[in-house]
Amino acid sequence: MxxxxxxxxxxxxxxxxxxxxxxNIVEGExxxxxxxxxxxxxxxxxxxxxLETLDSGDILQNGENLAKMPERDRNFGMVFQSYSLFPNMTIGKNVAYGLECRKWERHQIDSRVDEMLALVNLEDQVGKIPSQLSGGQQQRVALARALAPKPLAMLLDEPLSALDAKVRSALRLEIRKLQQGLGITTIMVTHDQEEALTMADRVVVMNEGAIVQVGSPFEIYDDPSTSFVADFIGTMNFLAVTTLDDGAVRLGGAAIKCGKWSIGTGLDKAARLAVRPEDIRIYIGSTPLQNVIEVEIDWIEFLGSIYRLNLTFEFDGKKQGLKSELSSTLMRELRLSVGDYISILLPEEHLWVYSQ
Ligand SMILES: Nc1ncnc2c1ncn2[C@@H]1O[C@H](COP(=O)(O)OP(=O)(O)O)[C@@H](O)[C@H]1O
Ligand SMILES: [Mg+2]
Structure with missing residues (x-):
């Protein structure tokens, strides 16, 4: 650890x-x-x-408590959203700065700067100043600068948020490869779930100052422990239901069997049924089947590789809506249009029940 x-x-x-x-933060993750x-x-x-004092608690590293240790003694490399490079110093001098503060020998500094700039593919920019570089390049300099003094860990605070979408996804891959290549423990803060899901070994989902769930990207997507996580990660439909016995809920007039319960079963409790758009199946058969309901297609959105259907159904005068996603290929085969009534299957193994 x-x-x-x-x-x-x-x-x-x-x-x-x-x-x-x-x-607990694991070595190398x-x-x-x-x-x-x-x-x-x-x-x-x-x-x-x-950089911030604790009101209470401990931060233990190899049995040593860092909680009251000054920042300069902790040996972590930080990168922030704003590149915060020294604007009047060359790229080379920016990377060298931390090493000079630590009183490295000149020849060691020079070779470390070369090594770090090669690592982030910026060796040819060494003599330029930050404003001559793009945002993505400046953030790579910030990474090189953070890594130069051989920190024990990297701490990144929204390092990609200031960049445009293309640069962001390229740099996300680059940071991940760099981190894995060096095997350096890295803590990254982000509000962007795509960034977290694509880059992290483990994701710590937080809400209102507390940790809600810790798990691999797959785990938090596939098995969100609370409705907050279910709602925050990816897209989730929530439907108002009441509980029946035997692992089922009542949705409109139908009994729906649900595989994943985060609340105790009990009769007639108001609850929320959650299902992801990609888990909803179109049912073409004519025999009635468990977990099949009839819905109307209210709207169809074309998103390139997929279509999103906005579906509605009404029961006892109360209307509820949900979104489903279909591949373009399937959509062409089915020839669906707005106003059609279709049957959908809600697969038991992909249905969660959360409290209201
Ligand atoms: N120095 C500060 N003084 C007062 N409130 C602060 C300070 N720093 C952060 N906060 C508040 O603490 C909460 C958490 O902030 P922060 O850690 O920056 O959130 P996040 O990084 O998740 O967006 C916010 O409500 C913020 O306004
Ligand atoms: Mg923040």
Whole structure:
């Protein structure tokens, strides 16, 4: 284990920004703190870095408590959203700066700067100043600068948020490869779920200062522990239901069997049924089947490789809607149009039940 965070809390006045967080960070992993803006990600990262004091809790590394250790003694490399390079220094000098502060020998500094700039493919930019580089290049310089002093870990706070979409996805891959190549433990803060899902070994989902779920990207997508995670990660339909016995709920007039329950079963409780758009199947057969309901196609959106259907159904005068996604190929075969009534199958193994 690399770091052991125990019961960390941080308040700003009455606001609890980070609330009793416990977390183990594994040596060599890339772990993402993911959550909506204001949920405490940056504050938690800054406490690990030593840029923010803790109100309570411990940060243990190899049995040593970092909680009161000054930032300069922790040896972490930080990268922020704003590249924060020194504007009047050359790229080479920016990367060398931390090594000079640490009193490295000149020849060691020169060779380390060359090595780091080669690592981020910027060896030919060494003499330029930051404003002559693109945003993506500047952020690569920031990475080289953070890595130059051989830190124990990298701490990245929304490192890609200021970049445009194409550069962001290229750099996301580059950072991940670099991190894996070096085997360096990395903590990355992001509010962008796609970034977290594509880059992380493990994702820490946060809400209102607390950790809600920790798991691999697949785990948090495939088995969200609360409706907050279900809603925050990917797209999820939520439908109002009441519980029946025997692992089923009542949706409109139909009994629907559900595979995943986050609440105790009990008769007649109001609950929320959750299903992902890609898990909904079109049912073409004519024999009635468990978990099949009839819906109307209210709207069809073309998204290139897929179509999104907005479906509605009405029961007891109450209308509910859900979205499903179909491949363009299937959509062409089925020839569906707005106003059609179709049957859909809600697969038991992909249905969650959460409390109201
Ligand atoms: N220095 C500060 N003083 C007062 N409140 C702060 C300070 N830093 C952060 N906060 C508040 O703490 C909460 C968490 O902030 P932050 O950690 O920056 O969230 P995130 O990075 O998840 O967007 C927010 O409500 C924010 O306004
Ligand atoms: Mg932040």
């Amino acid at each position: 690399f770091l052991n965070l125990q019961n960390i809390t941080k308040r700003f006045g009455d606001l609890v920004a980070v609330d009793s967080v416990d977390l 890339l772990i993402c703190f993911l959550g909506p803006s204001g949920c405490g990600k940056t504050t938690l990262l800054r406490m690990i870095a030593g």
